Amino acid sequence: MPFVDVIARKRDGQELSRDEIERFVVGATDGTVPDYQTSALLMAVVLRGMTDQETTWLTDARVRSGSRVDLSDLPGVKVGKHSTGGVGDKVSIALAPLAAACGVLVPKMSGRGLGHTGGTLDKLESIPGFRVGLEIPEFKAVLREVGTCIIGQTTALAPADRKLYALRDVTATVESVPLIAASIMSKKLAEGSSALVLDVKCGRGAFMKDAAGARALASTMVAIGNRAGIATEAVITRMDSPLGAAVGNSVEIAECLRVLKGDGPSDLTALVMTLAARMVVLAGEPQEARAAVAVRRALESGAGLETLRRMIERQGGDARVVDDSSRLPAARHRTSVCAERGGWLGTLDATLVGRAAAALGAGRERVDDAVDHGAGILVRARPGEQVRQGDEVLDLLYNDERRLERARTLARRSVQIVEEEPAVAPLVLESIR
C-alpha cells in the first residue's frame, strides 16, 4: 500500500495497523517517508486522534527506533518518574533520593529548561562540579551504590522521537494527547524502568490547561505503560501558581535541601512525600499506609538528605552545599515586586513567573542559550495569603541589570490581588492507576 493511503486512512478516522505505524515511525526517521507526508499524517492524528492500541504501537515503534537501557542486572524494582513540566517543579531532585532512601531503585533521566519551564539538569548543574553526562555503565554504578542517579537523556534513546518532535514543533502538531503520550512514554520505556510514576501538571502554567486534557493525557500514558508491561500510575497536580517558593536553578536546589531537612514549603513537601509513597508501593510494598510511614521516616531521619548528598558526591558535585547552601551560586542583585494594593493574593500566574525567571537569565528562550544558575525568583507571599499594600510578593534575583526591566514587567503581571479570601484547591487533583 502506498504511504499516501495510510495517511488517507487516518484522515478518514480509521485505526492504523501495527505495520502502518511501524512504517510511519521508521520512514519518518530514516527519511523514506518524506517530511511532507509525515506532517500531513501528524496533522491527521492531531485532528482524528488515536486509540490506546495505536498509541501503544506508536510508542513501541519509537522505543525500538533506538537503544534501550538495560537495567536487568540491577536487583529489585526500578521505579522511574516523569513530570510533564511546570514552573518551580524541582520535585525529582528531592523525590529520587527520598524514595531511594526507602529502598526503591530510582533511575532518572531528565531534560533541560526551555521557555517558561526550568529543567532538572540545569538545576543540578548549579551545584558546582555536578555532572549530568554520565555514560550508562557509570549511571548504573551510581544507581547500585546510591539507589538513585539523575542524568541527561542520551541521544541513542528513541531517536525517532527527536526527529518527530522537531517536525511537530514547526507544523502545529504538538498539541495532541496521543502524540505527547507516545513521545513521553517512548523515552521513559527506553530508560529501562520496571515501574513508573507520572506527575501530569494541569493549569495555566502547564501544557495541559484543563483537567479534562490532563486526565486524557494521564490515562493514555498509564494505558501505554501498563500495555507495555510497566506498572504505571499518574497523579494530576495543579500548576496554576509555581510549585514551592523558589523558581530558578540554585534557588530550587536550596529548596530541595530544605524539603529533605523537613523545612520545605508545605505544597512541595506534600507532593514529594505523596509521590515517594507511590513509588514505594510500586516497588512492592503492598500496604499504602506502611509506604507513607516509610517515607516519613526517611525524611525525618535525614536518610533522604544523606542519599542526595551521596548522589551529589558520586556525580562529581560539591556535596558541601548540602549543609551550606551559600556555596551555591547566588545572584548579585535583588529587588522586590510588591503588592500594589491590599487584599488576598489570588494566583501567581505560573507561566508569567516562569517567563520572568527566564528573562532574568534562569531559563532559555532557545535551546542553545546559556543559563545563569544564580538568577531566579523567590515567592515571598503564597497564593491565598492576605497581603497589605507594599508587602513583598516576589524577590527577583539577577546578575545582569539589562535583564531586569522585562522580567519585572512579567513578574508584576503575574501577581493577582483579589478582594475576598480565595478558595485554595488541593494540589493533587486525581490519581490514575
Added chain:
Amino acid sequence: MPFVDVIARKRDGQELSRDEIERFVVGATDGTVPDYQTSALLMAVVLRGMTDQETTWLTDARVRSGSRVDLSDLPGVKVGKHSTGGVGDKVSIALAPLAAACGVLVPKMSGRGLGHTGGTLDKLESIPGFRVGLEIPEFKAVLREVGTCIIGQTTALAPADRKLYALRDVTATVESVPLIAASIMSKKLAEGSSALVLDVKCGRGAFMKDAAGARALASTMVAIGNRAGIATEAVITRMDSPLGAAVGNSVEIAECLRVLKGDGPSDLTALVMTLAARMVVLAGEPQEARAAVAVRRALESGAGLETLRRMIERQGGDARVVDDSSRLPAARHRTSVCAERGGWLGTLDATLVGRAAAALGAGRERVDDAVDHGAGILVRARPGEQVRQGDEVLDLLYNDERRLERARTLARRSVQIVEEEPAVAPLVLESIR
C-alpha cells in the same frame, strides 16, 4: 506571526485572514513555506474546512500566482465551461460550438485524461492534425473568428495550483471541497471568462460519489465565482453510467458529430442543449425559453456542426472528419461483452467502463503514458433497457491484443443485470445559481 501559528489557527478551526492565505499560497509556491508546513496546513483544511470567504481568497491568491488571460478586447460576454470529469464526458466538444453558434463567445481550456476519465484534449487530438497547443494570440484570433476555441491550459496560469496539487496528491489531501473548488476556480478565473457554467458530476464514476458532496462542491464554486464578479452557475448531473454511448477518443468525437447532426444519444444531447441554453442566458438572453429555442435552432439548422467544422479547420485538424467519421482513427479489433443472462440492464459502472477503456489504450494510468486514439468502448445496450442472454452490451475496440484480457475483465464487471425494470433517474439532478 510565524507560519506555524497560521497552521495552528486552522488546526483549531479558525477562519484565516486574507493575508494568511496569501502567505500560504505564495510561500508554498516559492518555497519560503516548506512542504512539510504546507502539507500540515492542507490536512488541517481537509479536516476543518474553509468558509466561502476563505475559499474565495484562496482562489484569488492562486489566480494571482500566475498570469491571467486578457480577453477584454473581445466584444461580448465570454462564457467558460468546466466539468468535474466523468466517463464518456465529451460534452464540451459539442457544447462549445453549439453555444458559439448561438452568439456566445466560448473560450475553453481543457485537460488530458488520467485514470478512469478521458480528457477533452486527447479526444480532440484524435482528429488528424488538430492542435491544442495554441498560444494566447492565436487562441484569441480563433475565438474572434469562430466563436470558440479549445486549447490546453498554459503552465503560466495558476502555477500555485500545480504545485499544491502535486503535494496534495501524495499527502491524502485531495478530498476537500474548498481545496477542489479553489483549484478548479483558480484555473477557470485565470482563463479570463466573464461568466461560467459548471457541470458537477455526481455518482459512482465521479469524484463526488453522493449528492451532498456534489452540492457542497457546486455551491462553493458558485460562491467563489460570484464573489469574484464572474456570473457562475452549476448543474449537478448523474455519473453512474457513462455519458452517451461512446467511451474513448475518436469514438467520442464521432459521437459529438452525431449530436450536432441531431442524431446523438438522448442523454448526451439533452445535457449539451441544457448547458448551451444556460450559456446563452449568461451571455445576456433574459428569457430562458428563448435561449432554449435558439439552441434548438442552432442544432437543427446545422449551425453548431458548421461552427465545429470551422474550429477544427482553424486549429489545424482535418475537417473532412465532420462529414466522414471513417477518417478518424479506428481500432483494428472489436469484441463484444454480452449479457450473461436475461433481464434489465441496471447500471453500467462508469468507473469500471472507464478503467476498461483505459486498459484498452484509450486512457492513461500515468501522466506520461501514450494514448491510443482508436481504442475505446461502445455502449450497445443502455441502462434501463431489457436484454436477453447473449445480447451485446459493450463493444471493445482495440489495437493491442495484449491489452484485451484485463479490459474484458473490467468491462464484464461493469455490467449489472437486474430482475426488474429499474427506475432511471434524471440526468440533471439540480441547478445551483
